[in-house]
Structures are given as structure tokens and as C-alpha cells.
Amino acid sequence: MGEFEQLVLLALLHRGNDAYGMEIREEIEERAGRDVSYGAVYTTLDRLERKGYVAHRVGESTPERGGRARKYFRVEPAGRDALAESRELLEVMWKGVTVR
Amino acid sequence: MANQGRRDRGGGPAALWTALLRWSVPAAHRDAVLGDAEEEYARRVQRDGAPAARSWFRRQALRSLGYGLRHRVERWTDAWTHPTRGDGTMMQWWTEMRLAARTLGRRPLFAATVVLTLGLGVGATTALFGVFRAIFLEPLPVPEPDRVVLIMEEGAFGCCGPASGPDYQDWRDRQRVFDGIMAMSPRAFTLTGQGEAERVQGTWVTASGFEMVGTPPLLGRWLAEEDELTDEPQVAVVSHGFWTRVLGADRDAVGRAVELDGSSVTVVGVMPPGYDIPSPWGGGRTPHDLFVPFPRTRLDQNRGSHGYPVLARLAEGSTLDAAQADMDRILAEIVVEHPDSHADRSARVFSLHEWIYGDVGGQLMLILGAAGVVLLIACGNVAGLQLARAAARESELAVRSALGASRGRLVRLLFSESLLLAGAGGIVGVGVSFLAVDAFKMLLPPTMPRVDAVGIDGAALLFAFGTTGLTVALFGVLPALLAARTDLASAVKEGGYATMAPVKERLRDAFIVAQIALGLVLVNGAAILVQSYTTLRGQDAGFTAEGVLTFSVDPRGPRYASMAERVAYFEEVMARVEALPRVQESGIITRLPLSGGTNGTVWVEGTPPPVSGEGVLVEVTSVAGDYFGVLGIPLLRGRLPLPEDSVSAAPGVVVNQAFVDQAWPDEDPLGKRFSFDTEEPTWLTVVGVVGDVRQWGLEQPALAHMYSPYPVGWSGSGYVTVRVAGDPAEITPEVRRAVLAVDGTQPPTGFRTMTDRVDSRLAQRRFYTTLIGLFAGVALLLAAAGIYGTISYFVARRTRELGIRMALGSGGRGVVRLVLRRGVRLAIWGVALGLVGVWASTRVLESLVYGMGPVDALTLVAGCLILGGTAVAASGVPALRAVRISPVSALRTE
Numbered sequence: 001m002g003e004f005e006q007l008v009l010l011a012l013l014h015r016g017n018d019a020y021g022m023e024i025r026e027e028i029e030e031r032a033g034r035d036v037s038y039g040a041v042y043t044t045l046d047r048l049e050r051k052g053y054v055a056h057r058v059g060e061s062t063p064e065r066g067g068r069a070r071k072y073f074r075v076e077p078a079g080r081d082a083l084a085e086s087r088e089l090l091e092v093m094w095k096g097v098t099v100r
Numbered sequence: 101m102a103n104q105g106r107r108d109r110g111g112g113p114a115a116l117w118t119a120l121l122r123w124s125v126p127a128a129h130r131d132a133v134l135g136d137a138e139e140e141y142a143r144r145v146q147r148d149g150a151p152a153a154r155s156w157f158r159r160q161a162l163r164s165l166g167y168g169l170r171h172r173v174e175r176w177t178d179a180w181t182h183p184t185r186g187d188g189t190m191m192q193w194w195t196e197m198r199l200a201a202r203t204l205g206r207r208p209l210f211a212a213t214v215v216l217t218l219g220l221g222v223g224a225t226t227a228l229f230g231v232f233r234a235i236f237l238e239p240l241p242v243p244e245p246d247r248v249v250l251i252m253e254e255g256a257f258g259c260c261g262p263a264s265g266p267d268y269q270d271w272r273d274r275q276r277v278f279d280g281i282m283a284m285s286p287r288a289f290t291l292t293g294q295g296e297a298e299r300v301q302g303t304w305v306t307a308s309g310f311e312m313v314g315t316p317p318l319l320g321r322w323l324a325e326e327d328e329l330t331d332e333p334q335v336a337v338v339s340h341g342f343w344t345r346v347l348g349a350d351r352d353a354v355g356r357a358v359e360l361d362g363s364s365v366t367v368v369g370v371m372p373p374g375y376d377i378p379s380p381w382g383g384g385r386t387p388h389d390l391f392v393p394f395p396r397t398r399l400d401q402n403r404g405s406h407g408y409p410v411l412a413r414l415a416e417g418s419t420l421d422a423a424q425a426d427m428d429r430i431l432a433e434i435v436v437e438h439p440d441s442h443a444d445r446s447a448r449v450f451s452l453h454e455w456i457y458g459d460v461g462g463q464l465m466l467i468l469g470a471a472g473v474v475l476l477i478a479c480g481n482v483a484g485l486q487l488a489r490a491a492a493r494e495s496e497l498a499v500r501s502a503l504g505a506s507r508g509r510l511v512r513l514l515f516s517e518s519l520l521l522a523g524a525g526g527i528v529g530v531g532v533s534f535l536a537v538d539a540f541k542m543l544l545p546p547t548m549p550r551v552d553a554v555g556i557d558g559a560a561l562l563f564a565f566g567t568t569g570l571t572v573a574l575f576g577v578l579p580a581l582l583a584a585r586t587d588l589a590s591a592v593k594e595g596g597y598a599t600m601a602p603v604k605e606r607l608r609d610a611f612i613v614a615q616i617a618l619g620l621v622l623v624n625g626a627a628i629l630v631q632s633y634t635t636l637r638g639q640d641a642g643f644t645a646e647g648v649l650t651f652s653v654d655p656r657g658p659r660y661a662s663m664a665e666r667v668a669y670f671e672e673v674m675a676r677v678e679a680l681p682r683v684q685e686s687g688i689i690t691r692l693p694l695s696g697g698t699n700g701t702v703w704v705e706g707t708p709p710p711v712s713g714e715g716v717l718v719e720v721t722s723v724a725g726d727y728f729g730v731l732g733i734p735l736l737r738g739r740l741p742l743p744e745d746s747v748s749a750a751p752g753v754v755v756n757q758a759f760v761d762q763a764w765p766d767e768d769p770l771g772k773r774f775s776f777d778t779e780e781p782t783w784l785t786v787v788g789v790v791g792d793v794r795q796w797g798l799e800q801p802a803l804a805h806m807y808s809p810y811p812v813g814w815s816g817s818g819y820v821t822v823r824v825a826g827d828p829a830e831i832t833p834e835v836r837r838a839v840l841a842v843d844g845t846q847p848p849t850g851f852r853t854m855t856d857r858v859d860s861r862l863a864q865r866r867f868y869t870t871l872i873g874l875f876a877g878v879a880l881l882l883a884a885a886g887i888y889g890t891i892s893y894f895v896a897r898r899t900r901e902l903g904i905r906m907a908l909g910s911g912g913r914g915v916v917r918l919v920l921r922r923g924v925r926l927a928i929w930g931v932a933l934g935l936v937g938v939w940a941s942t943r944v945l946e947s948l949v950y951g952m953g954p955v956d957a958l959t960l961v962a963g964c965l966i967l968g969g970t971a972v973a974a975s976g977v978p979a980l981r982a983v984r985i986s987p988v989s990a991l992r993t994e
Contacts, residue, residue: 020132020136021129021132021133021136022136022137022139022140025136025140037159037160037163037164037167038121038125038133038136038137038160038164039121039124039125039160039163039164039165039166039167039168039171040163040164040167042125042126042129042132042133043125043126043167043168043170043171045129046126046128046129046171047174061135062139064138064139064142065135065136065138065139066134066135066138068131068132068134068135068138069131069132069135070132070135070136071129071132
């Protein structure tokens with residue numbers, strides 16, 4: 001799993017596993033200090049969804065959104081497994097390595 | 101909506117950035133993204149103010165773009181490799197494509213025909229585009245070539261001739277529109293002292309034209325005014341090529357001396373790579389090796405001696421029209437100041453590019469146009485076939501539609517096939533274009549500028565891509581859109597026997613009419629060009645070219661300062677060449693036939709002296725040796741010139757029949773006298789009359805011509821002509837050695853057989869005639885096949901309807917007439933439109949035809965009969981077949 005995919009999944013989990021695009025973007029920006037684009041967030045969400053790692057529900061629409069509905073995403077069990085696997089893999093690889 | 105309201109007040113993100121963002125995100129999430137972005141934008145407006153928010157939004161959109169692109173590529177590759185994934189669009193396309201491929205696979209002959217037809221069309225146009233681009237669209241080798249113009253003089257002699265030195269100086273001093281203005285005059289030099297002696301091409305240029313040059317030299321300096329003070333050049337600026345080849349790319353070359361015509365000349369500058377001042381003569385084909393200062397004394401010579409083309413660089417922002425107006429103003433002043441020499445003169449300003457490549461460009465455009473017509477006919481053909489297929493599938497489409505297929509889906513179904521065919525056609529086309537460009541290069545006349553640069557490059561491939569796209573649009577999209585617009589109810593009801601909707605019928609008819617018309621235009625053009633070519637080819641130029649070798653000698657340097665020394669050199673050259681085995685005879689002439697010349701008006705003794713612009717215009721050449729014998733030019737009366745003729749008080753000369761016809765139509769010309777000078781006449785006596793020779797090209801009839809024995813009128817250089825037993829090209833090395841044996845520092849140049857020279861005069865014409873003839877043949881074939889195929893198919897589909905008519909009592913003849921009427925109407929429309937096209941094409945053709953008008957009635961009638969007849973026959977044959985079978989079986993026809 002790619003680094004940014006992990007970031008998106010983790011941001012979702014931090015937001016109580018129920019967040020829409022703007023919140024995910026903000027979460028990554030606040031925690032990782034990275035200014036990310038909606039294009040990046042949503043293409044990643046799209047990919048994760050196709051892999052079955054996340055799913056979405058259509059939420060409410062508000063006037064300030066031009067009447068467009070929010071899409072709330074949540075991490076599916078497969079996504080959690082993949083995330084955990086990625087972490088384990090990294091930990092295994094990191095064991096005994098110092099770079100700084 | 102609130103958002104809308106905000107945007108109206110000018111507070112929302114710009115539509116452009118919103119659109120960009122919309123494009124950059126996956127379609128499924130588009131609304132959510134835009135909603136999120138707008139929501140955040142609104143918050144940021146509150147928090148940071150509108151400008152900061154807007155700039156944030158812009159950054160968002162720009163930064164999303166890359167993801168959008170990548171996402172799209174990912175989805176595409178994913179869809180092609182795993183078509184079952186995704187939202188189904190890809191799957192549908194995939195299914196459609198596979199279906200189309202299978203359908204086409206079942207009709208391999210049809211598919212192959214279409215692919216090959218399109219491939220040939222795309223390939224030929226692409227290859228021609230490659231030729232066109234290399235030869236015509238390549239810029240001249242000067243900086244900002246668009247600003248470089250050529251100024252020529254126009255007078256009673258026509259347009260256009262070069263300027264005189266004093267004219268140039270007046271223009272230079274009075275002009276207000278040019279950044280720089282320069283007179284030039286090509287001049288060849290013999291380079292010695294660097295291995296074997298060689299001829300290098302140079303040109304005199306005036307130092308005043310530095311701004312015209314447009315770029316500083318790579319090394320050293322450009323020419324200066326004080327360089328112009330000597331008659332023979334003492335300094336030279338050399339081209340990058342010369343610097344590399346002769347001076348070994350020596351960084352210290354500035355200051356080095358080279359030996360030109362036996363004198364030492366100092367190199368003062370080296371121009372950047374690729375740079376040249378294109379010569380307006382000879383199609384800009386001879387690159388200059390060096391630029392030498394224009395001798396001041398030459399510029400100050402008399403106003404009546406015209407010999408220098410003038411180049412200028414338009415000032416920033418100035419135009420050709422402004423330059424013309426400025427030159428008109430200057431010429432008006434000069435005419436007042438020099439009424440005797442300039443009464444009828446004006447100046448014309450040309451774009452140099454147009455001047456050099458205008459002709460070639462026109463011809464290439466014509467060929468490209470012809471190739472385009474073939475491509476159009478090919479597209480029309482395929483479109484007709486597609487329409488026919490769509491018509492046959494009408495009920496199938498109706499059923500699909502009734503079962504819920506959207507119109508887009510139907511279009512896609514029909515379009516996939518076209519897309520596959522066009523894609524394959526495009527690939528074949530690119531392959532064909534690579535082959536064709538090589539073939540064209542072989543066929544291209546060597547006289548065409550920049551033949552070497554011809555090839556298929558990125559631009560040509562882009563062109564191929566564009567052409568393929570155009571073909572898809574023409575034969576794929578339109579029929580697909582129309583076919584999908586089926587009137588479902590009637591299509592289902594009539595069980596597939598519905599006649600076509602009017603708009604579709606009109607479109608089909610339009611394709612047929614257009615094919616007839618385009619075919620006619622091309623066939624007429626081709627017939628005219630082919631006949632012109634054969635007429636010209638069969639033209640008697642007045643001499644026998646076979647078995648003749650020609651080359652040029654031009655003794656230079658202090659050893660050949662006097663005429664006597666040069667004459668001695670020529671005699672020695674001829675003697676050595678004639679001593680070679682297989683050489684029969686040799687002669688020398690100042691200008692070979694078909695290569696232009698110098699002329700002047702003469703005063704015929706016994707007539708009043710001619711006033712300016714009148715009198716017999718006579719070509720002037722000098723001959724020596726057995727020139728007439730070598731070229732087989734017949735002696736009609738009197739005798740040939742002898743060297744002794746040149747020393748008598750009234751030198752004896754030989755004239756041609758055209759001269760006699762104009763000057764002494766009913767008299768014996770022998771012993772008659774004429775003079776070029778009317779003030780202090782130097783009388784020349786006619787001692788013989790020879791046959792007419794075409795001097796200015798095969799198209800131009802022979803002018804009056806005078807041959808004087810050398811050294812009368814001799815400039816010092818000449819063409820040696822040698823008659824050889826066997827192939828003259830084979831003997832070239834021996835002849836070359838023989839000439840070098842006379843003087844190793846005087847290299848002979850330009851070895852060519854006379855046949856080759858004649859051939860190259862025809863080569864350009866042969867090139868476009870062959871191509872257009874080829875295209876016309878293909879076009880005729882394609883058009884006829886297309887017309888027949890489409891019409892007969894649709895008539896055959898009416899079998900059932902015709903059967904009903906017969907059953908209801910219509911006579912067979914009436915039914916056939918009904919069907920025929922339609923075919924005849926199409927034929928008439930096509931022929932009428934074609935004739936309009938032919939008429940429109942005459943303007944282009946007029947400049948290219950020789951010995952005939954731009955319309956060939958016989959070919960036109962034949963073309964009309966073939967194409968129109970095909971349309972009629974295509975209606976008649978299936979109609980006859982339909983009425984011959986019994987109405988009952990006709991009704992059963994599917």
C-alpha cells in the first residue's frame with residue numbers, strides 16, 4: 001500500500017472512521033503538516049474504494065456546498081487488515097536499522 | 101442556489117478553476133469534491149479573506165490536475181486489462197470494440213479494403229505533408245526570416261529584374277521602413293592552396309546591410325564600409341560550413357588568409373552554424389561559402405546597368421504593404437530625377453520566402469490538394485458503406501433501443517467499428533507514409549530546394565494523426581449519429597424494410613454527388629497535366645541531347661588576366677579533351693540551351709534606329725569549336741563562324757531562323773548587318789543561319805539568337821560540350837583529368853550529360869504529373885466503386901417495395917424508370933457540381949499547363965460518362981433485376 005493511501009486511511013480512523021473529503025484533507029494537513037490537494041485525496045479514495053478498503057455513504061447537502069451532498073467514507077475491515085499488514089511489514093523491515 | 105448567488109456577486113472561485121478541478125477528479129466523486137472545495141473555500145473566505153481563498157482554490161485546482169491525468173490513465177489501462185471492473189463504461193466500450201472486431205473479422209475483405217483505402221489515403225497525404233513541410237514550411241536560414249524582403253525592379257521588360265548600383269544607393273539613403281538594406285551579387289571563386297583546387301560559392305554583399313544579416317558573426321566581425329574600397333576582395337566573412345571544412349574549425353581562423361582566384365584574402369569573420377543569406381537566384385539552393393565586400397566602384401557604375409538583387413529587413417512592426425508604399429514613393433522621386441532611364445520603372449517588394457518557394461509551394465499545394473481529394477473520396481466511400489450497414493441494421497438498432505439502449509450506446513455501437521477501421525487505417529497510413537516518402541524522394545526533382553530535409557518527423561506524424569481523426573469524423577461519427585436517430589416505431593413496424601429517413605437519404609446522396617464531383621475535378625486536372633507533360637516531353641528543343649557531356653570552366657587568377665590567355669586556355673582544354681578516345685568533337689558556349697541567357701535589342705541596318713523598348717530582342721552567346729556539331733544544331737544557310745570572324749571590322753556572326761524571320765522575313769539574311777549600339781554602331785555581319793534552339797526552357801519558344809565567335813562578347817567562362825561515342829557520363833573522370841592537366845589550379849565543375857540537363861527541366865513537372873495522375877486514377881476507381889456500391893445496395897433494398905408496385909399494377913418499365921430517375925438526378929447533380937469544381941480549379945491549373953487550355957473536354961466527357969454512368973447503372977441494374985423476379989418472390993425478399 002502506498003504511503004498516501006496509508007495517510008488517507010489513518011486520517012479516516014482518526015476522525016472516528018466516518019469523515020467526508022474536506023475533513024480528511026484537513027486531518028492530513030493538520031497532523032502531517034502536508035498541504036494536499038482534493039485531486040490527490042479523491043483519486044486515492046477512489047482507488048481504495050475499488051480495492052475494497054473503504055466504502056462511502058451519501059450524506060447531507062448544505063447551501064454553502066452549492067447544494068452538493070457530502071460523501072462520508074469509512075475504512076472497511078479489508079482496509080484495516082491491509083493497513084495493519086503494511087505497518088507490520090515496515091516494522092519488520094525497520095528492525096535493527098538506524099539511519100539517524 | 102446560494103453558490104450561484106455568491107458567484108454572481110463576484111465572490112466565488114473562478115469558473116475556470118472550478119472546471120479544472122471538476123475535470124481532475126474521478127467522475128464518481130465529482131459532486132462531492134466540488135462540494136468539499138466550495139465549503140472549504142467559503143470557510144477560508146471568512147477566515148483569510150477572499151483573495152487568499154481564491155488563490156488557495158486556484159492552487160487546489162492546479163495541483164489536482166496531475167492526479168486527474170494519472171487517474172485517467174490508470175483507469176484506462178485498468179479498463180483495457182480488466183474490462184469487467186469499474187462503472188461499466190469501459191466494459192461497454194470493450195464489449196463494443198470486441199464485437200466490432202468480430203464483425204469485421206467475419207468480413208475480412210471489406211475490412212481489408214477499408215483499412216487499405218484509408219491507409220493509402222492517410223499515408224500519401226502524410227508523406228506529401230512531409231515533403232511540403234521540409235521544402236516549403238522550413239524557414240529561411242536567417243534570423244526572423246519573415247521580416248526579410250526582396251526588392252526588384254519592374255519595367256517595360258516585365259517583372260522582375262535586379263537593381264542597378266546607383267538605384268540601390270538611392271533606396272538605401274531614402275528608405276524609411278527597413279532596419280537594413282543590402283545589395284548582393286553572387287560570385288564564384290576558385291579556392292587554391294588547400295589541397296586540390298575547388299570552386300566555392302561566394303557573394304558580394306554591401307557592408308551597409310549588417311542589420312539585414314540579423315546576427316553577429318560567431319567569430320570576428322561582419323564586413324565594414326572601408327572593405328568596399330578595393331575592386332577585388334581582400335577580406336571575407338566565411339560560413340560555418342566553410343570554417344569547419346576548409347579552416348578545420350580553427351578558433352583562431354580570424355586573421356588567417358585563404359587563396360581565392362590566386363589572391364590572398366583575409367578571413368575577418370565566421371558566421372554561426374546554419375546561417376546563410378539566401379540567394380534569390382536558383383531557388384536559394386546554392387549555399388554561400390563566403391561573403392565578400394561589394395566593390396564600391398561597381399555600385400557607382402551607371403544607372404542603366406541592372407544586376408544586383410536587393411534584400412532588406414523590415415523594421416519591427418512594419419509590413420510588406422508599408423515597404424511597397426515606401427518604395428513607390430522613392431521610385432516616384434527617382435523617375436523625376438532620371439526620366440530617361442527610369443520613365444517606366446517601378447519597384448516591387450516581395451517576401452523572400454514567397455519569392456524562392458512560391459512556385460514550389462503552389463505545386464506542392466496542388467499535389468497535397470489532390471491527395472486530400474483522394475482521401476475525401478475514400479472517406480466518402482467508407483461513409484457510404486457504413487450508412488448502408490447502418491440502414492441494414494436499423495431494425496436491430498430499434499430493438500436495442502426499445503430494450504433500453506440509450507442513443508449514446510447506439511452511437512457507440514456504430515462508432516466502434518469506424519474507430520477500429522480508422523485506427524487500423526491510421527497505423528497502415530503511417531507505415532505507408534514512411535515508404536511513400538522514400539519513393540517521393542526518388543521521384544523528386546533534384547532541382548527542388550531542400551530535398552534532403554524531406555522525411556517523416558513529429559509534425560508529419562501529428563498530421564497523420566489529425567488526418568486519421570478527420571477521417572473518423574467524416575465517415576464514422578456522422579453516419580453513426582444519423583443512424584442512431586432512427587424512427588423506432590416505423591423501423592420496427594416495417595420490419596426493417598423502412599425507407600431511410602429523409603435526412604439520411606440526403607446525406608447518402610450528398611456523399612455520392614460529392615464523389616462524382618471530386619472525381620471529375622481530379623480527373624480533369626490529371627488529364628491536363630499529363631497531356632501538358634507529354635506535349636512538353638515531345639517538344640523539339642532544337643538540339644540533340646544524347647551522347648553529350650557538358651561541364652563548366654572559368655579560368656581565374658593572375659595567369660588569366662587577359663582575354664588572349666583565357667582563349668589559349670580554352671583552346672588547350674578542347675584540344676586535350678578531343679584527344680581522348682571515344683570523344684568525337686567538342687565545343688564551347690557561354691550559355692547552354694534551356695538555361696536562360698542574356699539578351700538585348702538590336703538595330704537592323706537599313707531600318708530606323710529603334711526607340712527604347714522596341715527592336716528585335718536578341719539572345720547573345722559566344723561559341724567556339726564544333727559547338728553546333730556537338731549539339732546537332734543544323735546549319736541552314738551560309739557557313740559557321742570562324743575564329744577569324746572576330747577580328748574583322750564588322751565581325752561575322754551566325755544567327756538563328758527566328759532572328760531572320762523577324763529582321764529579314766523576305767530577304768537573304770547573308771551579309772546583312774545589325775548593331776546593339778545605336779549611338780556608335782558596331783556592325784555585326786550575318787555569315788550563317790542555324791536552326792532555332794529553346795534557350796529559356798522547353799515551355800518558351802526560341803527567341804531571336806546570335807552566336808558570335810569568341811572572344812566577341814566573351815565573359816571569360818564557358819560550358820564545354822563534348823560529343824562522345826557511348827555513355828557520356830562514363831567518360832567524366834577522364835575528361836576531368838584532361839582538363840586538370842592543362843592547369844591543376846582551375847578545376848572544371850558541373851559535369852552533367854545534356855540529357856540529364858533536359859531531364860531536370862522536366863523533373864519537377866514529371867513529379868507532380870506522375871503523382872496527380874496516380875491520384876486521379878485511384879480517385880476515379882474509388883469513386884466509381886463507392887458510387888456503384890452505395891447506390892446498388894440501396895436500390896436492391898427496395899426490391900420489396902418495387903415488388904409491391906409491380907403487384908399493384910405498375911409496369912416493369914415504369915418501375916425501372918422510377919429508380920433510374922433517381923440515379924440520373926444524382927449523376928446530374930454530381931456532374932454539375934463537378935463542372936463548377938473544374939471551373940474553380942482552372943485558375944490553379946492555368947499556371948501549370950503547357951500548350952493547351954485548363955479544361956480537357958474529352959476527358960471531362962469521359963469522366964462524366966464513367967462517374968455519372970456508374971450512378972445510373974448502379975440504379976438500373978438492381979432495378980431491372982428486381983422487376984424480373986415475380987412480385988411474390990420480391991415481396992418475400994429480406
